[in-house]
Amino acid sequence: MSAVVLAELAYWQVSILRVLGLLAAVLLPSGTIVYLFLFKMMSFMQSRLGPMEAGPYGSMQLLAEVGKFLQKEDLFPDGADRKVFAWAPIVVVASTFIMYTVVPFGPDAWFANIPTGIYFALAVSSVSVIGILMAGWASANKYSLMGGLRSAGQLIAYELPLVLAVLGVVIQAGTMDMQGIVAAQRNGEIFGIGFIGNPYIITQFVGFAVFMIAMQAELTQPPFDMPVAESELVAGYLTEYSGFRFLLFFIGEYATAGAFSAIAAVLFLGGWSLPGIGFDADIMNVLGPIVMLTKMMLIVFLVMWFRFTYPRLREDQLQIFAWKYLIPISLVNIAVTAVLKVAF
Amino acid sequence: MANLGPLNPSQVSSGTVSDFLRSYLTVGIFLGVAVTIVSALLGVSALLRPNKPSPQKSIVYESGVDPVGTGWSQSQVRYYIFALLFVMFDVEAVFIFPWAVRLEAYGVFGLVEMGIFIFVLFLGLVYAWRKGVLRWV
Numbered sequence: 001m002s003a004v005v006l007a008e009l010a011y012w013q014v015s016i017l018r019v020l021g022l023l024a025a026v027l028l029p030s031g032t033i034v035y036l037f038l039f040k041m042m043s044f045m046q047s048r049l050g051p052m053e054a055g056p057y058g059s060m061q062l063l064a065e066v067g068k069f070l071q072k073e074d075l076f077p078d079g080a081d082r083k084v085f086a087w088a089p090i091v092v093v094a095s096t097f098i099m100y101t102v103v104p105f106g107p108d109a110w111f112a113n114i115p116t117g118i119y120f121a122l123a124v125s126s127v128s129v130i131g132i133l134m135a136g137w138a139s140a141n142k143y144s145l146m147g148g149l150r151s152a153g154q155l156i157a158y159e160l161p162l163v164l165a166v167l168g169v170v171i172q173a174g175t176m177d178m179q180g181i182v183a184a185q186r187n188g189e190i191f192g193i194g195f196i197g198n199p200y201i202i203t204q205f206v207g208f209a210v211f212m213i214a215m216q217a218e219l220t221q222p223p224f225d226m227p228v229a230e231s232e233l234v235a236g237y238l239t240e241y242s243g244f245r246f247l248l249f250f251i252g253e254y255a256t257a258g259a260f261s262a263i264a265a266v267l268f269l270g271g272w273s274l275p276g277i278g279f280d281a282d283i284m285n286v287l288g289p290i291v292m293l294t295k296m297m298l299i300v301f302l303v304m305w306f307r308f309t310y311p312r313l314r315e316d317q318l319q320i321f322a323w324k325y326l327i328p329i330s331l332v333n334i335a336v337t338a339v340l341k342v343a344f
Numbered sequence: 345m346a347n348l349g350p351l352n353p354s355q356v357s358s359g360t361v362s363d364f365l366r367s368y369l370t371v372g373i374f375l376g377v378a379v380t381i382v383s384a385l386l387g388v389s390a391l392l393r394p395n396k397p398s399p400q401k402s403i404v405y406e407s408g409v410d411p412v413g414t415g416w417s418q419s420q421v422r423y424y425i426f427a428l429l430f431v432m433f434d435v436e437a438v439f440i441f442p443w444a445v446r447l448e449a450y451g452v453f454g455l456v457e458m459g460i461f462i463f464v465l466f467l468g469l470v471y472a473w474r475k476g477v478l479r480w481v
Contacts, residue, residue, distance in 0.1 A: 070389045077404045097378035112367040141404040156430045163437045170444040244389040323478045
């Protein structure tokens, strides 16, 4: 699908193509993440096989799960705020879908060309906090309320290191446009060596580390899973949810993991571009998504590796870690990046 | 006053205003798609799932015993100071982003200006720290 072909299509045709692309971009990575990492990698790390019955090596397990959850009764607890309770999972899923709009997958394979792309993605990602607070509040359950409040406290505390880590990349690239950041990394060079460009994981390594930690907390993956800590709060804001609405939260969580990893891949690993093949080459519209998917899975592998390895933090340790360590570190990172940017 | 230089056209826009608005229309379309798909799946689920309500089922879960009082009980909001700090830092971030994009053009002038800005911001965090509000009591 080259630029020429795209230009000939009417707007509604392009929109349909984009919607299909969006569905592929949301569902494929999140399905892969759940099957490959959550089912299989976790099992292997715990010396067991994981699902083996549904399909070869349990690969149809996901479909079986969706089929199962579709048939579960949809319960509303006594005294729940029914409208808010029903809408909360939809808000979470919708915020994830919109996060993908700014992620580029190739020179012409993008959804929306928003000049303030990364800023938009960060803003939209925090909408899911509202969904989680809605779920916690509307359930009329003490565990849910506690979980929702904890979740809000955690997500706002780690929002800041996330934003400040991204600032380092924005300073270096000189643009907030996602395609612009990909181009800046491709055209950059490290000490005059420009063979692989300049993926910002090298020059922004501190930013990358802060971003990964903050991302883990934003996704509420262990070791930062206090909002749904089962030994303390049953299941936090998910306690009263059943059936397909529960599954929607689950889908939202792993689709958001995919979205965040796509953003991390664009910001720090060079996005869809491949060294040696022209930046605007038509073939990159096919290769680009594959490259992006590879990098996304690499990022998710790191997240899951941490998840399966570390024990859960305590709630006060969590807050202290964000405010007393990550935020000062990322502020210093911004200052150093700015000085070096002006000096060189 | 340092010369801020002309705005780089490639950073200002990528096409006409219409293209700009259309990219936000795409966002609207995607929002519609998300809500439609989720509603459709919930509709399919409504056709397939059983519906046998009973008073026992809809009692909220409280570790297996009957719930005490209402679910919306008073609880200590431990982090309202964190929330205030968050608003402060988040508003600062809004100011830092445009500066970060234009740093190349601002040069040393912008660096010093923003250095003072970030220093004041940092001072706020240190003040909160010294006051002992960064504790989850």
